[in-house]
Amino acid sequence: DSGVTQTPKHLITATGQRVTLRCSPRSGDLSVYWYQQSLDQGLQFLIQYYNGEERAKGNILERFSAQQFPDLHSELNLSSLELGDSALYFCASSVELGTGSPLHFGNGTRLTVT
Amino acid sequence: LAKTTQPISMDSYEGQEVNITCSHNNIATNDYITWYQQFPSQGPRFIIQGYKTKVTNEVASLFIPADRKSSTLSLPRVSLSDTAVYYCLVGDVYNFNKFYFGSGTKLNVKP
Numbered sequence: 057d058s059g060v061t062q063t064p065k066h067l068i069t070a071t072g073q074r075v076t077l078r079c080s081p082r083s084g085d086l087s088v089y090w091y092q093q094s095l096d097q098g099l100q101f102l103i104q105y106y107n108g109e110e111r112a113k114g115n116i117l118e119r120f121s122a123q124q125f126p127d128l129h130s131e132l133n134l135s136s137l138e139l140g141d142s143a144l145y146f147c148a149s150s151v152e153l154g155t156g157s158p159l160h161f162g163n164g165t166r167l168t169v170t
Numbered sequence: 171l172a173k174t175t176q177p178i179s180m181d182s183y184e185g186q187e188v189n190i191t192c193s194h195n196n197i198a199t200n201d202y203i204t205w206y207q208q209f210p211s212q213g214p215r216f217i218i219q220g221y222k223t224k225v226t227n228e229v230a231s232l233f234i235p236a237d238r239k240s241s242t243l244s245l246p247r248v249s250l251s252d253t254a255v256y257y258c259l260v261g262d263v264y265n266f267n268k269f270y271f272g273s274g275t276k277l278n279v280k281p
Contacts, residue, residue, distance in 0.1 A: 099257075164212070
């Protein structure tokens with residue numbers, strides 16, 4: 057158990073809809089990362105937050121947004137959903153930003169857009 | 171950016187030692203080398219991390235030559251449960267490489 061909790065585990069929704077994915081980092085971790093993994097694809101980095109502030113942005117679509125709250129949990133919002141957004145969405149956390157801080161991943165939210 | 175290159179796939183048999191090499195010719199002075207393991211439909215799991223020479227923990231060893239342009243993850247006596255994708259990441263927060271996973275190496279352990 058990595059200590060990172062993601063909810064829900066599964067989500068089925070229709071095209072055009074909006075969903076929110078939630079992540080609780082490990083106790084003590086200040087940094088949260090979001091990744092997308094489509095079927096048989098690699099992990100695509102979306103965005104990173106550190107102690108409530110956005111620190112790095114990757115291949116995140118404009119339809120997607122995220123935030124990290126004062127209690128350090130994070131939410132990823134996906135709107136105007138398309139079939140191609142169907143994927144596993146992983147959240148990871150790390151202790152700090154500094155060199156050598158490994159990532160600890162949750163078990164993901166599987167999003168199916170129909 | 172320090173790009174990493176790994177074999178796409180490897181086959182092995184139970185009980186054998188497996189060595190997966192990652193090339194990172196453009197590694198920077200501040201970069202660490204980190205390996206993750208991922209099973210289907212699960213999040214990646216941190217295996218081992220190193221900066222130079224050799225690092226060993228309870229599950230693997232990481233060999234890093236003096237020039238640091240490559241690294242080798244060594245899994246001793248693999249079992250069927252070691253069948254997974256293994257990712258090598260190089261970098262730190264200042265150049266964001268640590269956030270980007272390559273295609274990884276799909277290890278298939280046979281009985």
